[in-house]
Amino acid sequence: MITEKLQNLGRSTIDNLAGFGRSGVMLFGALVGKPNFRKGWPLLVKQLYVIGVLSLLIILVSGLFIGMVLALQGYTVLVKFGAEGMLGPLVALSLLRELGPVVTALLFAGRAGSALTAEIGLMKATEQLSGMEMMAVDPLRRIIAPRFWAGVISMPLLAMVFTAVGILGGHLIGVNWLGVDGGSYWSTMQANVDLYQDVVNGLIKSVVFAVIVIWIALHKGFDAVPTSEGISRATTQTVVTASLTVLGFDFILTALMFGG
Amino acid sequence: MSDIMVDIQHLSFSRGKNLIYDDMSMQVRRGKVTAIMGPSGIGKTTLLKLIGGQLKPSQGHILFDGQDIPALSRADLYQARKKMSMLFQSGALFTEMSVFDNVAFPIREHTRLSESLINIIVLMKLESVGLRGARDLMPAELSGGMARRAALARAIALDPELIMYDEPFAGQDPISMGVIVRLIKELNNALGLTSIVVSHDVTEVMSIADYVYLVAEKKVIGHGTPEQLRQDKSALVQQFLLGEADGAVPFHYKAAAYEDELMEPRR
Ligand SMILES: Nc1ncnc2c1ncn2[C@@H]1O[C@H](COP(=O)(O)OP(=O)(O)OP(=O)(O)O)[C@@H](O)[C@H]1O
Ligand SMILES: [Mg+2]
Numbered sequence: 001m002i003t004e005k006l007q008n009l010g011r012s013t014i015d016n017l018a019g020f021g022r023s024g025v026m027l028f029g030a031l032v033g034k035p036n037f038r039k040g041w042p043l044l045v046k047q048l049y050v051i052g053v054l055s056l057l058i059i060l061v062s063g064l065f066i067g068m069v070l071a072l073q074g075y076t077v078l079v080k081f082g083a084e085g086m087l088g089p090l091v092a093l094s095l096l097r098e099l100g101p102v103v104t105a106l107l108f109a110g111r112a113g114s115a116l117t118a119e120i121g122l123m124k125a126t127e128q129l130s131g132m133e134m135m136a137v138d139p140l141r142r143i144i145a146p147r148f149w150a151g152v153i154s155m156p157l158l159a160m161v162f163t164a165v166g167i168l169g170g171h172l173i174g175v176n177w178l179g180v181d182g183g184s185y186w187s188t189m190q191a192n193v194d195l196y197q198d199v200v201n202g203l204i205k206s207v208v209f210a211v212i213v214i215w216i217a218l219h220k221g222f223d224a225v226p227t228s229e230g231i232s233r234a235t236t237q238t239v240v241t242a243s244l245t246v247l248g249f250d251f252i253l254t255a256l257m258f259g260g
Numbered sequence: 261m262s263d264i265m266v267d268i269q270h271l272s273f274s275r276g277k278n279l280i281y282d283d284m285s286m287q288v289r290r291g292k293v294t295a296i297m298g299p300s301g302i303g304k305t306t307l308l309k310l311i312g313g314q315l316k317p318s319q320g321h322i323l324f325d326g327q328d329i330p331a332l333s334r335a336d337l338y339q340a341r342k343k344m345s346m347l348f349q350s351g352a353l354f355t356e357m358s359v360f361d362n363v364a365f366p367i368r369e370h371t372r373l374s375e376s377l378i379n380i381i382v383l384m385k386l387e388s389v390g391l392r393g394a395r396d397l398m399p400a401e402l403s404g405g406m407a408r409r410a411a412l413a414r415a416i417a418l419d420p421e422l423i424m425y426d427e428p429f430a431g432q433d434p435i436s437m438g439v440i441v442r443l444i445k446e447l448n449n450a451l452g453l454t455s456i457v458v459s460h461d462v463t464e465v466m467s468i469a470d471y472v473y474l475v476a477e478k479k480v481i482g483h484g485t486p487e488q489l490r491q492d493k494s495a496l497v498q499q500f501l502l503g504e505a506d507g508a509v510p511f512h513y514k515a516a517a518y519e520d521e522l523m524e525p526r527r
Contacts, residue, residue, distance in 0.1 A: 039369075122355075123355075126350060126352060126355065127348050127350050127352040128352055128353075128354055128355070130309075130314060130348070130352065131346075131348055131352035131353075131354075132354075133312075133314060133341075134312050134314070134341060134344070134345065134346045134348075135341070135345070135365070135366045135369065136338045136339075136341040136342045136369075136370065137365075137366075137369050138338065
């Protein structure tokens with residue numbers, strides 16, 4: 001019984017590692033090799049639009065609401081200690097260090113990651129990838145690479161937008177509605193937010209999350225069983241796996257950056 | 261330059277436990293139309309993918325223009341693929357591009373021709389398959405037969421040395437069927453390309469092929485010019501050419517005895 005369980009555990013670990021290795025090779029294959037700017041640039045711009053710009057709306061709306069909720073919740077606690085002047089740093093630090101990168105990554109996995117997996121899975125199922133290969137065009141270079149770079153470029157930018165809108169949302173609730181002093185909202189924020197410790201670390205996080213989410217989405221699409229059921233399963237797996245991996249890495253990165 | 265374009269020697273290939281080819285050999289002559297016929301599910305598409313290097317055989321050699329395809333490095337394989345082209349059974353058009361862009365795709369990828377020149381080439385290719393008027397449609401707006409013809413235009417866009425047609429006639433009405441039959445023959449004669457045609461349509465294939473291979477039961481069961489095949493005494497060959505359901509070639513996928521399964525429905 002126990003040995004059987006152990007065997008299964010071992011087997012699934014090996015399968016997972018093998019998958020990881022395959023996708024590592026895949027990603028590597030997509031990224032090395034001399035880039036071709038004449039052909040690569042239009043492809044990248046198109047993907048930046050599809051992956052980045054089209055995710056903007058959901059990021060704006062979510063950022064605004066998360067900022068407003070943060071201010072509301074923060075205010076009720078701070079006001080008990082007469083420290084409502086610290087609302088600015090509370091909102092800004094929560095967003096810069098945690099919520100900006102993490103929530104953006106989760107939304108991104110749901111919005112762009114799932115779409116990427118479905119798109120590539122369908123291309124595989126309809127033999128478009130095979131067809132491309134037979135035309136001596138490498139699908140890794142042509143399909144995978146522009147999507148990867150577009151994701152890695154756009155997600156940190158989206159996280160910045162998310163954070164900025166969140167801070168404005170906090171201002172809207174804290175200052176315009178609850179009556180915190182507007183000057184102190186900004187000045188305490190300026191005094192308490194450190195460029196390197198908070199802003200740069202937040203950016204590093206979101207770059208790491210971007211690589212994770214995009215990598216998983218592309219790998220799941222490329223590895224999907226080429227049937228409608230296989231594609232729907234791969235899409236779900238992208239969202240679940242990417243979200244959990246992001247949360248796991250967030251803990252590790254937070255411990256490394258702010259733990260000591 | 262040898263006379264043989266594709267030389268398959270002692271090929272064995274299996275999908276998991278399912279052995280598809282067992283020590284099979286065949287030759288495709290340069291400049292000729294070679295047809296491969298065989299029952300559905302016998303592995304004809306698989307064979308084309310083996311020639312294209314998308315699958316690796318477990319044994320044997322596949323020589324394309326003298327190069328052993330399975331042994332090539334990735335870069336050399338891509339180089340070799342520039343000389344071949346394949347019409348997929350499903351068409352495999354790129355769904356996010358218009359018909360025009362689909363046909364222009366290989367030209368834009370592999371040449372540095374100006375857009376005006378590309379425009380001329382693409383329109384010529386579309387005209388030859390009767391789809392010049394459909395250039396701005398998206399693949400989703402085409403019928404199955406039209407999609408196949410658009411894919412055909414894309415396959416011949418760069419005038420490759422070898423074209424592999426996987427079921428080019430399926431889903432075509434008699435008129436476009438006739439057009440495609442003539443197109444394959446003309447391309448072959450005028451441009452001197454080599455063609456491999458996989459098909460079940462015995463009459464059409466026999467009318468254009470210079471040489472025919474009949475594949476069944478993991479190997480070649482008969483080959484020769486269409487004339488030679490018609491004279492062939494083998495029961496297998498005659499059954500396939502005349503289209504009789506159950507003879508020497510089984511029509512059914514291998515299964516347990518019918519009576520047994522009906523009497524004992526759940527297992
Ligand atoms: N991806 C795959 N995985 C496992 N088995 C496969 C796969 N693709 C095809 N097969 C099996 O390989 C065999 C040959 O398939 P193939 O598509 O080459 O047949 P075919 O001769 O082209 O048939 P048809 O004339 O119907 O197109 C079939 O028995 C099929 O079950
Ligand atoms: Mg087939």
